[in-house]
Amino acid sequence: MLLKIDFESEVPIYQQIKNQIIKGIATGELTSGESLPSVRQLAADIGINFHTVNKVYTQLKQEGWVIIHRKSGVIVQPQLKGELTEEYLESLEENLEMIAAEAYLRGISRETFVEIINKKFDNFMRKGEK
Incomplete structure (x- = not known):
């Protein structure tokens, strides 16, 4: 890499x-x-x-x-478990809150914001399935 x-x-x-x-x-x-x-x-x-x-x-x-x-x-990690912890969810929410706040202040629409997130997430899903 x-x-x-x-x-x-x-x-x-x-x-x-x-x-x-x-x-x-x-x-x-x-x-x-x-x-x-x-x-x-x-x-x-x-x-x-x-x-x-x-x-x-x-x-x-x-x-x-x-x-x-x-x-x-x-x-x-040979055994990635994908554990979803409460701590991770809290961290995710905090990070997304700041990203969403900045996007809002820059005038990005909700639709565009969600579209960007979906595209990025879909890219990881496709690449991870290979």
Whole structure:
């Protein structure tokens, strides 16, 4: 998986990496049981501090997207359960609230907003079925 980092973005580098790994899992670009680069290797490849990559991997582990073995490294969770927790739903609502607020303030209609969400969700469903 090729990561594209925008060093000029307001989105922190660790969040960009995390988002792209989660998208990679959702689209099937990263498959269940696949090994990810080591912390030091990924940091060297991108040209960032290894603590940044370590933070990403730790968060992905806490959220259940990867498992970390001392010997075999970081692996995409082989048994993705798709657990739907109350904590996740609350986080989803908070994130969507901010996105919806910004879309509203920019004059995007409800129909266009919902159309964009449906298109993005459908893209993941199609790619995930492959």
